[in-house]
Amino acid sequence: QVQLQESGPGLVKPSGTLSLTCAVSGGSISSSNWWSWVRQPPGKGLEWIGEIYHSGSTNYNPSLKSRVTISVDKSKNQFSLKLSSVTAADTAVYYCAICRAAAGRGLGRWGQGTLVTVSS
Amino acid sequence: DIVMTQTPLSSPVTLGQPASISCRSSQSLVHSDGNTYLSWLQQRPGQPPRLLIYKISNRFSGVPDRFSGSGAGTDFTLKISRVEAEDVGVYYCMQATQFPLTFGGGTKVEIK
Numbered sequence: 001q002v003q004l005q006e007s008g009p010g011l012v013k014p015s016g017t018l019s020l021t022c023a024v025s026g027g028s029i030s031s032s033n034w035w036s037w038v039r040q041p042p043g044k045g046l047e048w049i050g051e052i053y054h055s056g057s058t059n060y061n062p063s064l065k066s067r068v069t070i071s072v073d074k075s076k077n078q079f080s081l082k083l084s085s086v087t088a089a090d091t092a093v094y095y096c097a098i099c100r101a102a103a104g105r106g107l108g109r110w111g112q113g114t115l116v117t118v119s120s
Numbered sequence: 121d122i123v124m125t126q127t128p129l130s131s132p133v134t135l136g137q138p139a140s141i142s143c144r145s146s147q148s149l150v151h152s153d154g155n156t157y158l159s160w161l162q163q164r165p166g167q168p169p170r171l172l173i174y175k176i177s178n179r180f181s182g183v184p185d186r187f188s189g190s191g192a193g194t195d196f197t198l199k200i201s202r203v204e205a206e207d208v209g210v211y212y213c214m215q216a217t218q219f220p221l222t223f224g225g226g227t228k229v230e231i232k
Contacts (some may be wrong), residue, residue, distance in 0.1 A: 017124040036221075038169075046161075046169065046212060060221040062121075096167055096231040105216035106174035108181075111167050 002027035004096050004111035012090075014099050018083040022096030022111060029052040029072060034099040035079045035105060037070060039070055039092040042115075047092075051099055088117045122146050122215050126224035132232045134157050139200040141227045143213035150217070157216035158190055160198045163226075164209040172211075173198065205231065 008020035023034070024079050037049040050060035062116065069082040083090060093113040099106045100108040124147040133139045141160075149156045160173040171180045173189035176196060186201040200207055210232060213224040 016159075045226050046214075046223040048223070059219050063220070065230075079145075099216070100174075103171065103180060104155065104159065104175035104178065105157045105182060106171045107161065107169070108171045108215070110168040110170070 001108055002098060004098070006094060006096050006111045006114040008114060008116070010115060011115060012086055013120055014087055014118055016084055016086055016118075018081070018086050018090060018094075018116055018118075020081045020094055020096075020114065021078050022080070022118070023076075025077070027056075029077045029079065032101055033070065034059075034101070034105075035070075036097045037081045037117045038095045038107070038110075040095070040113070040115055041092045045075045046064075049083075049094075050083065051065060079117060088118050091118045092115070092116060121220055122149070122218055122222050124215055124222050124224035126211075126213060126227050128227060129225070130228045130230065132230050133200075134204065134232050135227065136202050139203050139207075139212050139229055141198045141213075141229075143191075143196045143198070143217055143224050144195075145194045147218075149196075149215050150156045150193065155217075156192065158189075158191070158196050159214050159216065160187075161212045161214060162207075162209050164206075167209075169212065184216055200229075203229070203231070 034051040065072040067084045070095040095113045097107040097110045157175040163169045177189045210226040
């Protein structure tokens with residue numbers, strides 16, 4: 001069964017760049033799925049950030065598009081998120097997830113999430 | 121963006137009784153390919169979300185059959201036939217018909 005694990009700094013300074021990686025195990029990142037990032041501010045709802053296919057094709061949320069880059073590393077079976085010019089509003093738990101074509105583009109498997117705090 | 125509106129915000133339920141959550145989208149979720157990409161997720165306290173239902177009414181792997189989804193167009197419903205203690209959490213609807221993917225605000229299911 002595919003498992004996802006997020007990793008990266010838990011604290012980022014304002015105006016800095018948030019960088020996270022999602023390691024995929026138990027399956028190949030080259031499978032026919034899209035690989036997504038979703039975030040959840042403390043005590044609030046879910047926000048889709050964007051997704052990437054193993055070919056490198058991406059889709060981003062327009063509200064974040066100018067600051068977001070999602071990339072894939074097939075050799076390491078992982079994908080990454082970079083969010084630039086962060087502010088306190090970017091403080092959230094960041095999840096990686098699989099967007100399964102076979103499950104109607106449902107987000108079928110999630111990592112445990114990692115809390116990123118933006119603070120000086 | 122497609123706005124997803126869930127009601128109620130909170131649903132206190134007696135164990136063993138049914139629960140129902142509604143989700144309305146600001147525009148039709150029927151994709152040009154004929155599919156409706158509406159899913160439901162459950163988030164238990166302190167846990168990541170978990171996919172329950174996809175394409176309106178299809179249960180994901182391992183999801184108990186007390187969970188069911190229905191609806192069409194812009195109006196959708198998640199039903200729990202008999203609520204169990206492990207069903208406590210927040211439920212979200214999500215649309216993947218149009219970018220960006222968007223979520224409802226969530227409905228908290230709690231035991232009376």
